[in-house]
Amino acid sequence: MVKLLLAHQKAKAVGPQDSEDQATRGHSYQCSLQQKMEKMARVTTALGSNTISGCTMFCHLDAPANAISVCRDAAQVVVAGRNIFKIYALEEEQFVEKLNLRVGRKPSLNFSCADVMWHQMDENLLATAATNGAVVTWNLGKPSRNKQDQLFTEHKRTVNKVCFHPTEVYMLLSGSQDGYMKCFDLRKKGSASTFSGQSESVRDVQFSIRDYFTFAASFENGNVQLWDIRRPDRYERMFTAHNGPVFCCDWHPEDRGWLATGGRDKMVKVWDITTNRAKEIHCVQTIASVARVKWRPERKYHLATCSMMVDHNIYVWDVRRPFIPFATFEEHKDVTTGIVWRHLHDPGFLLSGSKDSTLYQHKFKDASRPVDKANPEGLCFGLFGDLAFAAKESLISGGGDSNRKPYGGGGDRRYPIFFFKKPDLTEQFAHVSSALSVFETDLESSRMDWFVKTARRYLLSGKPFGELCDHNAKVAKELNRPQVATTWTMLRIMYSDPGSLTTATGISKGGSIPLMNSFNMKEIAAGGLGSEGRLDRAKGETRQDSTHLDPGNSLLNNNDENEETEGSEGPADYLFGDAELEDDDLYPMENENATAEEAEYILPQEAFPLRHEIMDNPSVPEHLQDKVDSPHVSGNEAETVCLTPIKSFSLISISQPLYESHLPASFFSPVVREMLQHYAEAGDVQMAVSVLIVLGDRIRKEVDEVTQEHWYTSYIDLLQRFKLWNVSNEVIKLSTSSAINCLNQTSTTLHINCSNCKRPMSNKGWICDRCHQCASICAVCHHVVKGLFVWCQGCSHGGHLEHIMNWLKSSSHCPAGCGHLCEYT
């Protein structure tokens, strides 16, 4: 069963509703400090209250950027990379380069930055992580060109991340490839404390925004550690967050307990760490490894991500709706390396730097919203023909039952089962609701048994035409396909000349003709043949009526009455109603009664003396008079007296002369052609091809070669899919199209190896010309096999088919004694 989750969501802006949350979550943990921190936060709010405005804009950098960071007042941004280290001012409509920090003729590796951070308390203070393992601080207040302030070279490998403490001015944290995190006190020359990650490379370090002493570190082996800055000996807590490296982590700006992590395993996870065990509360699956993750200010559930490889876009997700990004920025031409929200309290602007050497400011209003383009409905077939349909709940409930009915009732063989997916809690929260309906297929009815059986049992050649038709009609009938059966019978009638028809029916016990005729009309009417169908109808009618009129046979009469209830009602309805009755009305009824009726049909058929036909047909001319009257008779019998007699007269008056002149077979060709086309288009190419073969020259000229070829190839293809090799071969053989015929001529070579020396046999017969021994010796009787030779493909021993079959009854090992457990398929 296909489960299709299609989330739709009223993108309700989540306001700053979390103050309550905080109150409820309130921990008594370091109360005074927290108060202090919150005060600080409020102070920054106040500072940043001057409104930020701007537009989506970008500027070219000289080199790829590795990281960016903004100044506290959101007016400047620093861009750092291997060959770039610059400060840009953010103006209304453009970036303006303010300062190039990369000075000197041949800048040392200390300028090659993996990461950069602008202090959030001190506007003049910057820190960078250098690829050579140095941690550098820069003081913009310095009068000289070189603003480098302090240099710490304590790490042995590349430093991946630097992070200032959010409230403490002099505290700087770094995480390095060598597996150590170091906390520097900027007033001292050197690290205050070192934290060891047990020789695993550190990818990211982040001070908690709310808890003074806590910081999180993410590692290359998939772990995340939480440390207390006062206890460098051992981490407070550790949990495995991802499979593979965790490239980034970010604390929620408002909710103390939330930490977002992104990893190489293409996932962003949100952890609640207030509980004893870190609990994964949200998970977003992206399409590429996650390089950076940043919570969106003022939106509790939003975060932005960018990827490290392949995917160049920046996504903003609502974590409650992880299947589709809330917004996307698609400006960059190469991977985005750094993202940062412009201001701590403004969700409207995002800055990003990229490997394509551009720096962008994205205005949130300009983002593209994938949800708008997403298809609100999904439809999928299951392995066994089940159908699943998911759609917005509003769409479905709006339509109501009438909307759904077509899906359920469309196929008469499908029994719909409706159920609504029990709404997930998180989904509900995010106003995502969709309904999923699964329509199960009844296995029995969708089986192609009838196809296989029909293919096996149909006779396509080797007997007189009439007999073939009769046989096939019988096959179809037994498989409960009355329409096809009737078609066969009709074909026989149409194309047999009266004389041969007699003999033909005489031989076969196809005494069911009147019965068939009674169906005839239903079928044709259902088949929707055009005006020509009427002719047949009329003809059928006359014929049937003629049987009624036939006085010579009392036996017949008895039986006839038996089916008259069926027979006369049918034609009456169809003829006089003069409307195309839909299949639905007709067939369900038939299907229901099918089993019950079958018994009734068969008995009279068997008992039915064929002489009826014999008498009927040769004497056609004499009966003509009766036939003119026949409508009256039938009118009497059926209750349809009131029906317009004119119409029936007209019909008969047409059919009459036609019948009289022994209708040439070619007369029916257009009808039959249409019939074939109808079958082929309705998906029953089997019927089309079978009729084509059986009719042979009678119809071949009518259907153009290409169509024929097309039918043949599709039928052969179908047969081969059902592994009906013999039938398919027969069809190929019987086809008259040269393109089909030659299918049999291809790949008829069978390469065999000598069972003695295992070399390929040349075509010299039974003797291998390399080892001069008889190659095809039966492993059981040790005689040369001529004729049917079967052998194991594993050990190439074998022999006479029957010998091997006998042998395998008693043993599963190779009769040659090679020890192989032979397998024959």
Add this chain to the structure above:
Amino acid sequence: MDVSEGAGMWDGLGSRDIRSREMSMENISQEVLRRAEKIGPISKDVLQPLRSSVRSPDDLNWMLARLLMLSRRCPYADVRDKCLSVLQNVQDIGVQIPRTLGHGPSRFIPEKEILQVSKVNDKTQAIFEDTFAALGRLDNISLVMGFHPQYLESFLRTQHYLLQMDGPLSLHCRHYIGIMAAARHQCSYLVNLHVNDFLQVGGDSKWLNGLEGAPQKLQHLGELNKILAHRPWLVTKAHIKQLLKAEEHSWSLAELIHAVVLLTHYHSLASFTFGCGISPEIHCDGGHIFQPPSVSNYCACDIANGNGTPDEIQGKHALTDAPCEVEALMEKMKLLQECQEEMATRFEREKTESMLVAAAEEEDSVPTRDVSRHFEDTSYGYKDFSRRGEHVPTFRAQDYSWEDHGYSLVNRLYPDVGQLLDEKFQITYNLTYNTMAMHQDVDTSMLRRAIWNYIHCMFGIRYDDYDYGEINQLLDRSFKVYIKTVVCSPEKITKRMYDSFWREFKHSEKVHVNLLLMEARMQAELLYALRAITGYMT
């Protein structure tokens, strides 16, 4: 030429159940004896050696060769013993039996030492049994790698996935690419091994006549193969574009990744093969001989590599100054740990210095004809990175690393392989027993890193955070010569070179070094190829 075509009766030997092993052994011995008796003692004369050139699973000689192989290499003692006794019986009948040529799995390492491993180490034994059950053989490479079971497991898993499991390339193509790659280094061992496998999975023998015989598509790969093998830093976006451009014989991205992984795998495996002096398989050409010992004692591969007779004496001549060599090395490591110097310009110096290390004797040995037909442009070889006149920008490891970038790309296009390779690289990089020669509890991370970075340095990959001065301190000249030869032109390795570096270290440690060389080389090649592909994709 096929190893086990139609030879169903050998399959039972891989079973873990001793009963079924016994049963199929019984079958085999009956069959062999039956044939041996048929031939009888008459065929003692000229006929035998002639027949040995025609190989087929039913050929008695082929069977005998296989029995010989089993008697030496089968991980099950019962099979080994039984094979020996069958061979003995055959000899008693009067039919000539083959004997092994060469010197065990490796020409450099005494056979005893290698085979001892599985007897001591249960894990190794288990891996050997698994491999034997899967492949019906235990190749010499696996035997030598058996010194390091942890690595071997990962190696075999990766190789199995690359060759047998789901992947965009068809099976025979995979083996053919393996042949192409190994032929680039004239590694007849790998070529022979994969020619057999190639035919076994239904490859067209016409392809084996040379690259011209292969489909256009594979011919296009020739250029990439050549560059990757010898000067990977020259691979550009344009090469990738050339292969991927939409036309009849073009590659898909997924196929290309698969091919690139295979190429780099076999380039580096060729390094290992030569570096450890892997000898031909016993049951393959050149692995056994039917002539009695006195007639001649030659081996095609030995001749091709210019070391006909093993000179055991040579290795011992300087044992006197051995111990102090190890101590000196350890002393240096300790010193380096204590004082950190600035390292900004060291890379440049090391780069130029690595050029001065000549890779073995420069005379061009003519590759054996048999192998050379699988590749073209035989003159193309390793050229030192950053010669004057050519300005190839240095590859910065921080800008494109395996962990961050390469892995994601591979895993995206060829699922699971990124993971497998990642594990393999990590195992190799972190593998240590904390021993050095006779000393215990030594932190070898510095030495391992020096070797790894030295190899990457030869390919122009630079780590900003590495002091390349360490390399000069830790790796002495003969070791550098060995490394450079193995990595850049492995076909020129001789036993003398193998013996002359780190003379007092154990063989297992030298194999460990070879693993490092092999994986570092593979990663370097992969990084260049993947960077080019990433460049193409963006």
